Amino acid sequence: MSERKFGEGAQPSPVLTRRRLVLGGSLLGGALVVGYAATNFGAVAAGALSVGAVDVNPGVFGPFIKIDEAGWVTVVNRYQEMGQGTHAGLAAIVAEELDADWEMVRFESAPANAAVYRDVTMGIQGTGASHAIAGSWNQLRQAGAAARAMFVQAAARKWGLPVDSIGVRNGVVYHLASQRSATFVDLLADAAKIAPPEHPKLKDPKDYKLIGTEIVRRKDSQSKSNGTELYTQDVRLPDMLVAMVAHPSHFGGKLGSLDMGAARKVPGVVDVFEIARGVAVVAKDTWSARLGRDALKINWDDAKAETRSSDELRALYREIAKGKTDVTGAAFQTKGKVDDAFDGELFEASFDFPYLANAPMEPMNCVASVDGRRVKLTFAAQIQTVDQINCALAAITLPGMVEIETLPAGGSFGRRGTLTSDYIVECVNIARHVGGGRPVKLVWTREDDMSSGYYRPMAHHKVSIKCDEGGLPIAWRHNIVSQAIVPFGANELPTHGVKNSPYLSVASVVDARIFTPKLAVPPGLWRSVGNSQSAMVMEHTVDLLARRAQRDPAEYRRAIFTKVGNVRKLAVLDLVCKKAGWGGPLDAGWARGLAIHECFGTVVAQVAEVSVLGGNLRVRRVVCAVDCGMAIAPNQIAAQIEGGVCFGLGAALYGRITLDHGIPQETNFDAYRVLRMDEAPAVETHIVPSKKTPTGIGEPGVPPIAPAVANALLSLTGRPTSSLPFVI
Template structure:
């Protein structure tokens, strides 16, 4: 997910979103407006820390846990600064309240943009240091000793000179009465004993391994109904009419009615809801539906990038321009790249539980963006945003899908719940619903023309991108260029090293819903930049590693150089590859981190087999090195799955892939061995993103290995055609 595009227009979003039920919130700060109506109150140690009478420490995590494991790093930040016993630290999910739990890097309570740890580092250190100071003051007063002589470690407060000590539980009542300091003294990071060590492991492994963890599908409430919704096959179509006679005859079906997005079937159980939906007869109005196929869309994109006339209402936007094109150039490289729509394909399809009526306005589900979900719920229920209670449970993946501007599946659940007479309802999506419901990584076309000097290095770089905008038409439209379309090209060190740059983007109007997808624009921009660089290097007769070193040195990209050198060293780049194996490399910055990857690939009958990936990452302080490695591994496999097989295609506006038989993902037997090396940092360096940066380099690294083996660039994804 993207970060910078959200907070910039938060206030504009609030103005419209808080006009709920005729209530206009005047004179409120954005955080106050977002949390208006909330009954959530922080405890004595603030909103992030709870300490029980037995001394157990609970860290309140404002970020959803959907597989990424950031909760462990968040807990470790608190435990380190507080001086808690790591074995007695647990984590619980924060309630929805933007004022208390808003993400300072995004402006909303939202998990995304690889910001969970980065946004928590300073606030949680301050919160934990304040709580530690409260214990120190309480002990100093109780023992009548100087506060400066007291230490806190492993959940025990000690005064060495007198030999006195007490656990958190013994002092918690007194500490709770101390006024927390506004500017607490933080520990010297050089003294850390937990952060940055392999002691920091996941806190949810046992409950997930034993089936005790609660996901939305596990939620069972008394008198609860199950709902499924029949949706149109084409995006933008509406219900013209429907016949529910046969659906109502299905045993267990309770009701059938229309909602804004389709026809809902409400039943006593999931099977009855599905059977009832299958029995529906719906006539759809396609008058405003998207009817083009992806082949037609791509053909239009290519024509636009090649210079065809732009339709009325659209225009090219420059996002990086510099210098003057050379009057006469050296060699020229021209390349075009096509990237398909991609589904998020999270392990757990979308679902939600709503309790509306009888004095309750509660949602229970894996909420990635509680603030957006509260605001959309508030508009549907004509209520204040903060009055919508959200209990966030575990979710089986997201990759951005669970955070969308309309809260689509949540909204459907609420529209159903408004008609169930106070009975709780669980909305269930099948895999087919999830795959065909839209909100894809956009279809993208790049056109690149590079002119080189006598040494083969770029002197002119012309770049055109044609795609849909994720932010256009959203409640939070960006001012100027949608950075989620161009990030990774704009600001690239390769462009900084090029005297003349002309980079522009054209955002098309297509009726297919699009959304951020793991690493957002970097999924295609990293591929284009890194694969183009390899083609330039080979055209110049230079080693791809040395070619990059020269350009990165010229651009002053020291972080890129450091991770590139580390990955190359660990991969043995200068040594011959194993027989039948070729190597490719790529380096890219996203979400504040820089990752380099070297891929070892075998090409057999034109199909690549990726055996080994060596990755190096600069992510600031690695709170949990083990989890950093896991996230890089996951990012590599997720990205590799997409570049090898992933594509959503439309025929006459209808999605052709509805399950994993058509939308193939990487098999266990195809997963490469991934070695991850973390670049050492100075003590206390702020952490940067980890969840997404491992994904962008894998595609071009594999493409570059294939280029090395065959001499053929990979200009259209996926690499393995169906």
């Protein structure tokens, strides 16, 4: 085994520190690299955008599988491992088709190279939309099957036997009749000489022995438990400097006047200089950089900054939704004739959502060096292709000259996937100023990120609905007010979960519009994106409609799903009601609430058991039913649903960023509450059996929990919920 080295000339520490990462050196030399190119890699993009700084030369075997002389099967993971356990599912897909020994399977992060490691749907290398498993299913199945075929053919040639008489099990190639067998290691050299089949035979799912079983579990639990997992903050390079940045106190502010004299005198400070978004302090260590930054004397120019408070913005959004401002709405779904469809008695409701921080446990950080036109980055990259482009622009070079080594992330929830690569570009600019290829580690504190980073945008939804005699919607008007997360094209992300909802499908008239105000507060991706708001709106509205029609909420949904033919939602509805005991007896003072939502191709139903005891809201049990296509790793699906429930519940109970004259008031976990261990409910996950292509699981568990709780409270108190968080 050899020590992992970061940067040329790096030396391994002689002491076993808590976070030394040890990887097998045999993976780098003499290994058989096996993969299967299901699509044309050259068609990704033109020119520099399709070329990464790291030369990935898969040869005839491809880039996704390595088998070394010790028998280890390494699956190359092109996605970011940020705690969701994607690597286990990806490795299981390969191992199943390859018939590898699961105990001898491991993974490593792919280098940044969109020509080789792009997501086949997104067209770039990056992680998002809960797409890692779904985006790799066919490609990795074929990779594993192709590698298996190569070993079988190598054995057939060696033994002089028909190919169809040879099998593989747990990394052993065998011929039952003659009792011959050989390991992958035994056949490694011979298999390397065989061209992978263009169309390898894939297993029938009925023959799976790994996929869908409890055997498939995370491969990084030990390193995370014993502290040997390496994160960006752990990286130490020879001659490395540490940087911190003073950012404007208001979003949209800029530097007015600066006195850096005192900062320069702080021991350990190497340099102080202006950058595009503030003032950088570069020092020999983090503490010196922090003290240097604290010593800066800055006057910010807030002439064009956002200086309004949250209450003012909320009032503005309500006026926008009513059409009383110059912000015009753009239709995102229309159907039927609107003319007089909304005359007469209507059900009306509105919902307010605050800004939310991503607040991952590991704040933003990055290590960069710039040597001429070459840029080297070591950090938890989430959208490598976008980061390469943005960093190339900052360093005045080509994307192909930007090398990225991707490390695991201590959470993201969307924060590391910004389209501006904000903190990464900041680090490159600082490293470019330092120059000479000297590495610089940029460190953001949690307060930096929560006051100068990106937020889930504030939003307002206003619905007006006309119902038939049975209480089902026949006309649905829906206005959404939300900033645009993507700065180009239509503002679509806030409409996810509303657009094409079965509740709109059942109506004969739909008038749905999105209003996009422009503010200096930067909107960003947040786990499940617009679904985290739309699920609350749609599912709580439907419960209110059911109550108005004096119908059971489950029966009311069943009627709609049946009418529009949504069999997947019917299946999860039936399963969750059965497992939760819907309609059955419950302890006094407790109530059940139901919500169902589809997010990134996965349908999740949740029933929450809720009480209000002594003025305190308590959620004791959440029963979930999930249709995510074929379940690769049931244990990991349950873990992600449980994590999503707790993440979403914490946000629904407490989450908010409050602006006071434009300044964020919640900048750490003392004020920005997350769910505590004693508040976490018991979460049960039940998976709908399916043979369809797998869909995402990292985000779909988040959206239904807020409306499930709101609907339980509606049952308890008779009062609707019009804004989040529940606890203020």
